[in-house]
Amino acid sequence: MKLLQKILEANDVTDWLIALGIFVAVPVAVLIARYAGARLFAALSRRTGVAWGDAVTEMLRGTSLMLFVPIAAYAASLSLTLPAGVERFAALAAIAALLLQVALWGNRTIGFWLRHRVAIARATDPDGATALSLIGFGARLLLWIFVVLLALDQFGFNITALLAGLGVGGIAVALATQNILSDLFASLSIILDKPFVVGDFIVVDNLRGNVERVGVKTTRIRSLDGELLVFSNADLLRSRIHNYQRMTERRVLFTVGVVYQTPNEKVGRITQWLREAVEAQDGTRFDRAHFKEYGDSALVFEVVYYVLTRDYNTFMDVQQAINLAIFARFAREGVDFAYPTRTLYIAGGAVAQTAS
Incomplete structure (x- = not known):
């Protein structure tokens, strides 16, 4: 009460009216500037197509009238005679509000830039959109760290000692958050x-x-x-x-087995039939077909070809068409596919039994 009485006695009615006028005028001026500036730069951006006009408009929309109340109070206090402690408190409150408002403007500007660049990157470089998101996160983090350090310096804290302490504490924080940091670097x-x-x-x-x-x-x-x-x-x-997205083609290797009873002249033509079955399909590149080996129950042929697409459904359609073509050609030529068989010879007799 004594402090209030002292302030009242030190200032006359004219001083208080001037202070009141300043206190009201500052938020009103900010409100008008925010509205007029947003409309002006929005119109400029529409007329010229320049993106920075939209950026300024977005920044102005981040103006908080509540933060200009302590600024207005400090401006009003300059017309009054106040104790040193009250003047210091009003100045610190105004500085804190101004720094917070600058941070909000910067945050809005970074957000606008980020949305603009990400929208472009999503259409051309999807992973670039993720990189931009991380850059935006880092920019916001640095902005707020800078504002907090600046505010602490204005409030009289020893920033050098604080940063030195953070260096030691940072080691403990890094150890506690090593999994998070590992994922971040990953x-x-x-x-x-x-x-x-x-x-x-x-x-x-x-x-x-x-x-x-x-x-x-x-x-x-x-x-x-x-x-x-x-x-x-x-x-x-x-x-x-x-x-699988990076592949441009798919390599296919498969084997076909025919029975040992296949006539010699047809065995010699099977590799050509296999080649024709592959080359008849669009989007393929034949590599080779060979009589590979004598299997336990079959003469084994090995075929290698490429399907010139990474799409899995198209690849399966081509493979199915080739398999059906081979099956139809062998049926037409009278060549039988082999399957595991066992032939039993009865000692002392002429009877043989074959079992699959």
């Missing part, structure tokens, strides 16, 4: 090294699916059954990853 490795990107079909151990999102800590994969698989980034990089 996500950076995924983004920079690009073993896969969003949209790729990958197989991790016995799990497979399409990559939906690469985050700061986890990677999300949509399985073929529709389940959402969530992998820790560090665990994912420690696994063997098969990326």
Whole structure:
């Protein structure tokens, strides 16, 4: 009460009216500037197509009238005679509010830039969108750290000693959060090294699916059954990853066995039949066909060809068509496929029995 009485006695009515006018004028001026500036830069952006106009508009929309109340109070206090302690408190409150407002403006600007760049990157470079998200996170973190340190310096804290203490404490924090940091660095490795990107079909151990999102800590994969698989980034990089999205063609190797009773002249033509069956299909490249070996129950032929697509369904359609063509050709030529058989010879007799 004595402090209030002292302040009242030190200032006359005119001083208080001037202070009141300043206190009201500052928020009103900010409100008008925010509204007029947003409309002006929005119109400028529409007319010129320049993105920075939208950025300024977005920044102005982040203006908080509540934060300008302590700033207005400090401006009003300059017209009054106040004790040193009250003046110091008003100044610190105004500085804190101003720094917080600057941080909000910076946060809005970073957010606008990030949304703009990510929208472009998603159409051209999906993994670039993830990289931009991490860059945006880092930029926001640095912004707030800078603002907090600046505020602490204004409040009289020894920033040098504080940073030295944080250096020691940082070691303890790093040990406590080593798993989180491991996942963070793993996500950076995924983004920079690009073993896969969003949209790729990958197989991790016995799990497979399409990559939906690469985050700061986890990677999300949509399985073929529709389940959402969530992998820790560090665990994912420690696994063997098969990326089928990067292939441009699929190599196929298979064997065909025919019975030993096949006539010699037909055995010599089988490799040509196999080649024709492969080359008759579009999107294939024949490599080779050979009479490989004498099997236990069959004459074994080995065929190698390539399907010139990474699409699995197309690959299976081509393989099915080739298999049907081979089956039809062998049936037409009177060549029988072999299957495991056993022939029993009865001692002292002429009877033989064959069992499959």
